[in-house]
Amino acid sequence: MSSDSFLSKIERRDFLRILAFTGVSGLIYPGNLISSILSNKDLSRVVIIEHSEATSGTTIYPDKVQLMMDTAVKGLAQIEDVGEAWKFLLPEINTNSTVAIKVNCINSSLSSHPEVAFAIAEGLKQMSFGANMFPENNIIIYDRANSDLTSAGYTINTSETGVRCFGTNNPGIGYSTEFYDVNGSNQKISTIVTEMANYIINLGVLKNHSIAGVTLCLKNHYGTCSYPGQIHSNACDPYIAALNALPVIRNKQTINIIDALYGIYSGGPFGNPQFIANKFILSQDIVAADYWGRELLEENGCNTIYNAHYIDTAAQDPYNLGTNDPEEMDVLNILNPVTGTDNPSSVSGGFQLKQNFPNPFHFQTQIDFYVPGKSDVQFSIYTYDGQKVREIISSTLQPGWHNTIWDGNNNYGQKLKAGLYIGQLKSNSYNKSIIIHLMK
Amino acid sequence: MNKYLLILLSLIFLIGIGCEKSESNEDEEVLTIEDLLVKDNEITGWSYSGVRWVANNITELTDYINGGAEIYQNHGFKEATQQSYNGTIENGTRTIQLFIYDMDTDENAKAVYDDPDLGLTGATEWLDGAGEEAHYVRFGGLSQKLSFYRDKYFILIDLNFDTDESLNIVKQFALNVDGKIQ
Numbered sequence: 367m368s369s370d371s372f373l374s375k376i377e378r379r380d381f382l383r384i385l386a387f388t389g390v391s392g393l394i395y396p397g398n399l400i401s402s403i404l405s406n407k408d409l410s411r412v413v414i415i416e417h418s419e420a421t422s423g424t425t426i427y428p429d430k431v432q433l434m435m436d437t438a439v440k441g442l443a444q445i446e447d448v449g450e451a452w453k454f455l456l457p458e459i460n461t462n463s464t465v466a467i468k469v470n471c472i473n474s475s476l477s478s479h480p481e482v483a484f485a486i487a488e489g490l491k492q493m494s495f496g497a498n499m500f501p502e503n504n505i506i507i508y509d510r511a512n513s514d515l516t517s518a519g520y521t522i523n524t525s526e527t528g529v530r531c532f533g534t535n536n537p538g539i540g541y542s543t544e545f546y547d548v549n550g551s552n553q554k555i556s557t558i559v560t561e562m563a564n565y566i567i568n569l570g571v572l573k574n575h576s577i578a579g580v581t582l583c584l585k586n587h588y589g590t591c592s593y594p595g596q597i598h599s600n601a602c603d604p605y606i607a608a609l610n611a612l613p614v615i616r617n618k619q620t621i622n623i624i625d626a627l628y629g630i631y632s633g634g635p636f637g638n639p640q641f642i643a644n645k646f647i648l649s650q651d652i653v654a655a656d657y658w659g660r661e662l663l664e665e666n667g668c669n670t671i672y673n674a675h676y677i678d679t680a681a682q683d684p685y686n687l688g689t690n691d692p693e694e695m696d697v698l699n700i701l702n703p704v705t706g707t708d709n710p711s712s713v714s715g716g717f718q719l720k721q722n723f724p725n726p727f728h729f730q731t732q733i734d735f736y737v738p739g740k741s742d743v744q745f746s747i748y749t750y751d752g753q754k755v756r757e758i759i760s761s762t763l764q765p766g767w768h769n770t771i772w773d774g775n776n777n778y779g780q781k782l783k784a785g786l787y788i789g790q791l792k793s794n795s796y797n798k799s800i801i802i803h804l805m806k
Numbered sequence: 807m808n809k810y811l812l813i814l815l816s817l818i819f820l821i822g823i824g825c826e827k828s829e830s831n832e833d834e835e836v837l838t839i840e841d842l843l844v845k846d847n848e849i850t851g852w853s854y855s856g857v858r859w860v861a862n863n864i865t866e867l868t869d870y871i872n873g874g875a876e877i878y879q880n881h882g883f884k885e886a887t888q889q890s891y892n893g894t895i896e897n898g899t900r901t902i903q904l905f906i907y908d909m910d911t912d913e914n915a916k917a918v919y920d921d922p923d924l925g926l927t928g929a930t931e932w933l934d935g936a937g938e939e940a941h942y943v944r945f946g947g948l949s950q951k952l953s954f955y956r957d958k959y960f961i962l963i964d965l966n967f968d969t970d971e972s973l974n975i976v977k978q979f980a981l982n983v984d985g986k987i988q
Contacts, residue, residue: 424948424966594872595869598868632925636874636964637949638951
């Protein structure tokens with residue numbers, strides 16, 4: 367599925383906020399400033415990030431994956447610094463905390479990719495606490511069994527250095543002695559969850575499932591619970607919701623990420639990847655994350671999503687794990703994020719719009735953009751409520767790199783008040799925006 | 807004394823022959839599901855990788871393939887085995903997963919083959935290929951999946967690559983297993 371069709375679907379559903387912009391990583395706004403404009407505390411924020419060059423065939427590019435993860439986390443927290451963004455998403459975390467990343471490796475052909483799990487770990491390591499950084503040994507990547515992890519490309523590490531990685535079946539780990547009632551099924555819970563972790567980052571995969579319809583984040587607890595085979599009847603409904611609602615999981619499961627670089631739309635949960643999506647879906651609301659994962663699978667021809675009613679159940683009483691109503695979501699779309707160090711001359715192909723520099727600015731700022739062929743192009747400045755305040759370019763341009771300057775004035779030469787503005791580049795076939803910060 | 811000794815030696819000899827013959831018959835008659843697997847490097851360049859598993863009941867199968875087990879449970883599953891193989895195609899290491907399911911009857915094997923939940927809907931028929939029927943799906947440069955059935959066996963082959971060359975290798979695996987079933 368192309369990003370265009372996914373976006374148009376979002377637009378059809380009239381979401382309250384969709385921002386498709388590049389150059390996110392170039393933003394240097396204070397987090398609270400952006401939050402004051404973008405956030406609505408009553409909405410569940412979902413970040414859907416795509417990088418068209420994250421993969422090529424079966425090859426994954428870790429640098430692009432890292433860029434995607436860092437950018438998405440900053441977008442989710444609305445904080446520009448990666449480490450600060452993670453700290454915001456993991457409230458009260460400190461250097462004694464342990465963060466467990468739950469991966470899904472039961473299908474070694476399409477697992478939560480190590481490149482993605484380690485991109486998360488790299489971000490976590492950037493959390494600073496005074497003079498100390500978050501210890502990487504306080505990060506545990508876990509799943510059901512060591513063999514599941516190694517089959518998926520992970521290396522078991524139980525040492526006191528580096529990111530730890532092991533299964534619940536690792537000697538000395540195991541399941542709790544206590545049983546937990548999961549809608550009548552007595553389950554033991556991994557001691558990684560009950561005793562070791564303060565926070566769980568749920569890193570699910572994008573797969574269909576012949577029984578449950580889909581396998582995303584909610585249904586990523588093989589290895590968290592001891593007897594998953596007992597909770598598959600009635601398409602896992604309401605067992606999956608009940609499992610995730612257990613306080614020992616719910617209170618720790620802080621961030622949910624769907625590794626949607628690749629997907630399986632049919633014949634899952636086993637088998638090899640069947641399509642490339644090049645996406646991550648992130649949310650602190652596990653139901654909202656799974657809602658969008660399910661949508662993405664449907665877009666790609668999955669015909670078992672009707673079975674995935676456990677997602678809707680999870681949104682309802684008595685579970686109330688999140689929302690499955692898009693009207694209650696704040697969806698932030700990020701396409702092809704770029705680093706501040708990308709060299710424009712190295713980019714070719716379609717239109718490109720770079721983040722303005724400097725940003726924030728007071729007197730003037732420069733915007734670079736690339737035009738692939740002779741085109742009628744407009745570059746305009748809008749306020750956040752959509753009012754066009756300045757038209758800077760409206761002309762036919764030759765192919766190549768161009769730049770323009772904005773002095774912070776409106777069409778009447780009047781200095782605009784400080785704040786965030788949207789710079790939009792448009793042609794017949796292209797429409798992309800950047801966020802520009804004008805200071806006093 | 808010599809007479810008794812001769813009788814005793816004769817008996818030992820005859821018993822020994824009998825045992826040997828009996829073992830020989832067992833070798834011929836007992837064919838386990840693992841015997842149907844493609845052997846290490848039996849197809850040149852494709853060697854065992856990972857750990858082979860054998861599932862003798864649906865609980866064990868669920869442990870290995872999670873919810874994917876239900877399809878087989880619905881159609882009379884008896885036992886299964888899986889083996890992975892690594893080989894090189896276009897300068898990269900690729901992995902084939904070979905699954906062999908004993909479905910107890912021919913009808914069950916055919917029913918699994920036709921089950922749309924296996925993800926082979928719209929597959930390309932492989933005429934005059936392996937088994938009684940065979941088909942495959944190519945997933946846009948990413949992977950290939952081929953299945954066939956013969957007698958009570960259903961076979962699924964999954965490769966994490968997709969080219970014409972790789973499809974030929976998948977077909978070699980299928981023909982190899984099919985030859986062992988016949």
